[in-house]
Amino acid sequence: MPFFLVSLISVFLAASHISEACAQESSQANRAVQPEQQVSEVRLGYLRAYAPQLALSVLDVPPRDEGIAGANTAINDNNTTGAFLNQKFTLDVVEVEPNEDVVPAFNGMVSNGVRSLLVDLSVAQLLSIADLARDRDVLIFNVGATDDILREEECRANVFHTVPTRSMLADGLAQYLIWKQWRRWALIYGSHEPDRLFADALRRAATRFGGEIVAEKEFADTGTARRTDSGVVQIQRQMPVFTQDLPEYDVLLVADESEVFGTYLPFRTWIPRPVAGTAGLTPSAWHPASEQWGGTQIQNRFAKANGRRMLSKDMAAWTAVRIVGEAATRTQSAASDKIAAFIRADDFSIAAFKGQKLTFRKWNWQLRQPIFLGDGRSVVSTSPQEGFLHQVSELDTLGVDQPETKCVIK
Amino acid sequence: MRRGLRVLLAGVVAAVWQAAPAAAYMVYVSNEKDNTVTVVDSETKEVVRTINVGQRPRGITISHDGKFVYLCASDDDTIEIIDTATHEIVGSLPSGPDPELFVLSPDGKTLYVANEDDNLVTVIDLETKHVLAEVPVGVEPEGMGVSPDGKSMVNTSETTNMAHFIDTATNEITHNVLVDSRPRFAEFKPDNSEVWVSAEIGGTVSVIDNATREVKHKITFEIPGLRAEAIQPVGVRITADGKKAYVALGPANRVAVVNAQTYEVESYVLVGQRVWQLAFTPDQKQIISTNGVSNDITFIDVATDEPTQSVTVGAMPWGVVVSPNSRF
Numbered sequence: 001m002p003f004f005l006v007s008l009i010s011v012f013l014a015a016s017h018i019s020e021a022c023a024q025e026s027s028q029a030n031r032a033v034q035p036e037q038q039v040s041e042v043r044l045g046y047l048r049a050y051a052p053q054l055a056l057s058v059l060d061v062p063p064r065d066e067g068i069a070g071a072n073t074a075i076n077d078n079n080t081t082g083a084f085l086n087q088k089f090t091l092d093v094v095e096v097e098p099n100e101d102v103v104p105a106f107n108g109m110v111s112n113g114v115r116s117l118l119v120d121l122s123v124a125q126l127l128s129i130a131d132l133a134r135d136r137d138v139l140i141f142n143v144g145a146t147d148d149i150l151r152e153e154e155c156r157a158n159v160f161h162t163v164p165t166r167s168m169l170a171d172g173l174a175q176y177l178i179w180k181q182w183r184r185w186a187l188i189y190g191s192h193e194p195d196r197l198f199a200d201a202l203r204r205a206a207t208r209f210g211g212e213i214v215a216e217k218e219f220a221d222t223g224t225a226r227r228t229d230s231g232v233v234q235i236q237r238q239m240p241v242f243t244q245d246l247p248e249y250d251v252l253l254v255a256d257e258s259e260v261f262g263t264y265l266p267f268r269t270w271i272p273r274p275v276a277g278t279a280g281l282t283p284s285a286w287h288p289a290s291e292q293w294g295g296t297q298i299q300n301r302f303a304k305a306n307g308r309r310m311l312s313k314d315m316a317a318w319t320a321v322r323i324v325g326e327a328a329t330r331t332q333s334a335a336s337d338k339i340a341a342f343i344r345a346d347d348f349s350i351a352a353f354k355g356q357k358l359t360f361r362k363w364n365w366q367l368r369q370p371i372f373l374g375d376g377r378s379v380v381s382t383s384p385q386e387g388f389l390h391q392v393s394e395l396d397t398l399g400v401d402q403p404e405t406k407c408v409i410k
Numbered sequence: 411m412r413r414g415l416r417v418l419l420a421g422v423v424a425a426v427w428q429a430a431p432a433a434a435y436m437v438y439v440s441n442e443k444d445n446t447v448t449v450v451d452s453e454t455k456e457v458v459r460t461i462n463v464g465q466r467p468r469g470i471t472i473s474h475d476g477k478f479v480y481l482c483a484s485d486d487d488t489i490e491i492i493d494t495a496t497h498e499i500v501g502s503l504p505s506g507p508d509p510e511l512f513v514l515s516p517d518g519k520t521l522y523v524a525n526e527d528d529n530l531v532t533v534i535d536l537e538t539k540h541v542l543a544e545v546p547v548g549v550e551p552e553g554m555g556v557s558p559d560g561k562s563m564v565n566t567s568e569t570t571n572m573a574h575f576i577d578t579a580t581n582e583i584t585h586n587v588l589v590d591s592r593p594r595f596a597e598f599k600p601d602n603s604e605v606w607v608s609a610e611i612g613g614t615v616s617v618i619d620n621a622t623r624e625v626k627h628k629i630t631f632e633i634p635g636l637r638a639e640a641i642q643p644v645g646v647r648i649t650a651d652g653k654k655a656y657v658a659l660g661p662a663n664r665v666a667v668v669n670a671q672t673y674e675v676e677s678y679v680l681v682g683q684r685v686w687q688l689a690f691t692p693d694q695k696q697i698i699s700t701n702g703v704s705n706d707i708t709f710i711d712v713a714t715d716e717p718t719q720s721v722t723v724g725a726m727p728w729g730v731v732v733s734p735n736s737r738f
Contacts, residue, residue, distance in 0.1 A: 077549045080529055081570040084548065084586040294568065294592070297550050300508075300527050322569075329571070330588065351569070351591040351611040355661075356639040394637065 039086045040334040042078075044324060045114035046071050046091055046317070047105055048144070049098045049121050056263035059376075062311075067120050067143055068093055069306040070314025073298075074321030076305065078328075087328055091321070098122065102129055110136055115336035116324045118317055120144030127154055134158045139340055141320035144313060147197065148400060151364040155407035160343070160365045162323070163316040166201040168399035169283040172371025172383035173276055174205035175397070179385040182250035182274075187216045188243075188265070189255035199255040202277065209388075213253075215246050221260045239268035246270070253277045280375065286315035287372040287379045293355040319352045319367065326350055355382070361396070364407040368395035435691050436494065436733040437698055438479050439707055440467035441724025447481065448723035449497065452691050452698075452732065455709065455719045461497050464490050469511035469554075470729040473536075474518040479731065482509040482523070489523065489534075494733065504541055506532040511595075511729075513554040513563065515578070522563050522576075524551040531565045531574075533581055543581035547574045555596030555605060557620065564605050564618075566593035573607045573616070575623055585623040589616040597646040597655075599670070608643035608657060615643050615657055617673065627673050631659060631666055645687040649694055649712070656697050656710075658685040665699050665708075667715050677715055681708035689730040700727040 046068055055061045063069070071091055078089040092114055094105050102121060106129040109117065117133065118141045119126055126145060133140050134156065142150060142161045151165055164172075177185070185206060189199035199216075206213050219242070243252065243265070252269055254277040256262030262279035274280060288309035291299065298318070302310040310318075327342040328334055342348065349357035354370045361368060373381045384390075388397040396402070434453040441448060445467060449459040464483025472479050472494070479492040482505065489503040489512070505512075506525040509532075513522050520542070523532040531551055533543040548570025556563040556578070565574045566589070573596060575585040590612020597606045598620070605618045606629075615629040631641045642660030648670055649655070655668040664678040665685060682701025690697050690712070699708045701720070707727055708720045 077569055080549045081567075081572070084570070084572065084574075084583075294550070297526050297568075304527075326571075349591060349611070356642075357591060357611045357613070393639070 039088050041088045041090060042324065042328050042334045042339075043113045043115065044071070044075070044089065044091050044321060045109040045112075045117040046093045047102060047109060047117060047119050047121065048093075048095055049100065049102070049125055050095045051098050053259075055259045056261075060259070060263070062313075063308055065306065066311055067118075067313040067317045069302070069308070070310065070317035071118055071143075071321050073302050073305055073310075073314070074318040074325065077301075078321060078325030081325065081329055085329060085332060087332075087334065089321070089325060089328075096125075099125075103132065106132060110138055115139065116141065116339065118143050118320050120313065120317075123147050123150060123154070126150065126159070130154075130156045130159055137336055137340075139324075139336065139343070141323070143316040143320050148201070151366045152400060152406040155364045155409055157365070157409045158340075160320070160323070160360065160367070162319045162367045163313070164285050164369060164371060165366065165399050166198050167204060168366075168369075169285075169371055170198065170201035170205040171208065171398045173281065173283040173373060174202070174209045174211055175383045175385040175388050176281075176373050176381050177251055177276065178209045178211060179387070183210065184212050184214050184248070184250045185253045186243075186246045186249040186251075187213050187253045187255065188219055188261075189216070190258050190260050190262075191218055191220045192258040192260070194257040195255045195260075198257055198278065202253050202255060214249050217242075217246070219256070219261045221258065235264045236268060239264050240270045243268075244270040249273060251276050252280075254279050281373055281380060282375070283371045283373055283383070285312040285369065285372070286310060287312075287374040289374065289378050290353070290372060292379070292382075293353050295353045298353050315352065319350060319358070322352070323350050356395075359393070361402070363402050363405055364400075364409070366399065368393060368398075370395065371398060433691065433693050433695065434736050437689070437691075437707070438470055438472065438492075438731050438733075439700060439723045439727045440470040440481060440729040441726060442466055442468055442702070442728040443726035444724045446724040447479070447492065448727070450707065450721055450723065452696060452709070455721050457721065457723070459497050460724065461492060461499075463492070463499065464488060468728045469509065469524075470731045471512060471514050471521075472731045472733060473514070474734060476733045476735045480512065480514070480521065482512060482729075484508050484510055484526075489521070501539075503534055503536075503539055504532075505534070506530060506541070506544070511552055511554050513556045515556055515563075516558055516560040520578075522554050522556060522565075524554050524565055526550050526552065529567070531563075531576065545574075545576055545581055545583065547583070548572050548586075553593055553595040553607065555598050557598045557602050557605075558600055559602050561602075562620075564596040564598075564607070566596050566607055568592045568594070568610075571609075571612075573605065573618060587616075587618055587623055587625060589618075589625065590614045590628075594644045595646050597648055599648055599652050600650050601652055603652075606646050606648065606655065608646050610642045610644055610660060613638060613641050613643065615646060615668075629657075629668060629673050629675065631657075631662075631675060631678075633659075633662055633664065633678055636662055644685075645699075647688045647690055647697060649690070654712075656688050658688050658699055660684055660686065663701075665697075665710065679708075679710055679715055679717055681710070681717055682706050682720060687729045689732050691732050692734050692736075698730050698732065700730050702726045702728065 266275040327339040437450040447461040465485035469482035489505040491501040508527040531545040548567025550568035553566035590609030592611040617627040645658035657666040683703035
């Protein structure tokens with residue numbers, strides 16, 4: 001079997017909801033909702049590449065349902081609204097191995113009726129289904145890949161991105177460091193491809209906002225185990241030495257998406273300086289401790305349903321499912337063409353507990369959004385920072401802007 | 411000079427004393443961040459008292475006889491009752507989890523509470539302090555408005571983006587009206603003809619016809635030099651004659667003055683930072699805004715629509731209510 005179906009989660013309306021809906025039907029006088037109207041179903045899919053991942057800190061090991069839990073929370077939210085409009089939302093979840101061919105899985109889901117598909121896949125996997133999806137009128141929502149290339153050279157008209165890019169994340173961090181007047185940065189990056197890409201984004205942010213990278217250093221992955229019983233003893237001696245030869249700097253930037261060394265840098269640098277990037281002060285699409293802008297409500301409901309805090313990928317997935325829900329609600333339709341047209345319209349926006357409406361960049365279908373800066377315990381700030389102005393939206397000071405884009409949507 | 415001031419003060423005190431029933435009302439402000447209610451005199455504009463209350467006080471209202479203030483202590487999952495004579499907490503109501511906003515029925519007997527975490531509106535009998543009904547509504551119920559004739563109430567759900575009309579006789583939803591993103595507040599016109607629903611993220615106020623239960627107009631706001639995302643309507647109040655409305659615009663730091671008959675925005679009053687809720691004095695000569703980030707409230711003269719004075723209250727003022735009767 002080219003893929004294995006781990007779970008087919010059909011989210012159904014709770015019995016109480018159904019009875020409520022029925023009870024209300026007799027008194028529904030809203031013109032749009034006729035008592036005889038049948039419940040229409042909007043079928044969403046979630047296709048992810050999954051393998052257990054290790055992390056330097058056990059606290060950072062991704063939960064098994066990272067992302068999916070966010071999608072399910074939004075399905076429940078959509079269904080609460082749907083109960084008033086005779087709409088029902090379901091989610092089919094399919095997992096494949098990293099680097100596995102995703103086309104058979106994709107075909108299976110589409111045959112099953114999925115027309116809005118959330119994906120948490122690698123760039124290659126996503127691109128292998130993007131054009132197939134276009135030909136079958138399937139909308140893809142990228143909730144996992146931060147790669148700028150998917151919004152630039154490899155952008156697609158049918159691929160929407162609710163997850164921010166590496167350049168948006170790096171710009172959000174850089175704006176804060178500039179606001180703090182911590183302008184001199186040293187950069188340590190890992191030896192894997194994602195680490196190099198994030199280092200590129202940090203370099204770009206430095207040029208863009210007036211930061212100076214005074215020195216760079218690669219931390220090569222020599223294949224050591226991430227955790228050993230006496231690991232701390234060695235790390236405490238190794239990290240100061242590794243950072244000893246850096247020139248004077250304000251902030252140590254770290255690009256280690258691969259979880260090889262980044263977490264070991266804070267408090268262990270040769271000179272006492274803050275760490276930011278993939279460790280220390282970290283930019284993200286969401287923060288598990290954010291309670292601003294009504295955030296308490298989504299955090300409470302997420303934690304109650306899933307028994308853990310909400311992470312960035314959960315928020316990206318929640319937002320994608322809510323986008324489809326919002327379109328189905330507003331158009332009062334489950335038809336994929338109507339949903340797609342609504343999302344693509346000029347005045348489309350979505351609320352996602354980030355203090356302002358979120359809209360799509362129409363030139364590459366990236367969702368504009370503020371970036372959270374946090375330290376693992378609390379939210380330190382959100383970008384864009386005050387004073388970073390833009391003629392269209394201050395959110396467009398984050399990431400690749402329209403005049404620079406390499407995206408040509410056909 | 412100091413003596414002159416003292417004489418002047420004595421004169422003012424005497425004048426206030428003599429003109430007692432005139433227009434000195436008590437203004438109660440819930441301070442979300444420091445768990446207090448600040449009591450401000452509407453005439454002297456001075457803080458009279460600070461009352462320690464439960465965790466995260468937000469929605470606040472007052473009994474029609476002015477004897478009790480009701481306060482949503484959101485993080486304590488309760489509604490506290492404050493005796494306005496003693497400023498002591500004298501009891502609580504079974505609110506359901508995370509009460510945020512509520513509205514008192516026109517006859518003063520029933521309290522309708524939005525429970526944000528449970529997608530419910532809880533109906534409480536104030537005399538028996540019992541829950542009469544729980545009405546399932548959309549995701550994150552918040553705004554609560556009751557029609558002056560008492561026949562229907564409206565709840566807004568912030569993620570479902572609907573105004574739910576509930577028949578107060580049956581406690582059942584009769585209509586669901588879609589409005590813009592994150593509806594925060596519902597305010598009926600005094601003649602029952604319309605409900606105004608603000609949408610914080612959508613940036614609009616929807617005017618819903620109470621007869622057809624359809625949106626008949628959408629009010630939008632534009633402030634030169636301010637980006638559209640910063641205009642986030644929250645609190646709405648309409649004058650008793652139905653001619654003028656005030657809309658608090660959140661991080662736009664302004665209150666919009668709207669002609670309630672033509673729906674034209676007439677002016678913007680600069681108040682304080684992140685303005686959320688509004689309340690008239692009973693004589694409708696003043697309207698008061700809570701400015702969360704600047705920790706103050708602003709009095710606006712209703713005749714001129716000019717801000718007259720700001721008063722520092724507690725941390726993150728959220729809701730405001732004014733006593734129905736003048737004091738002293």
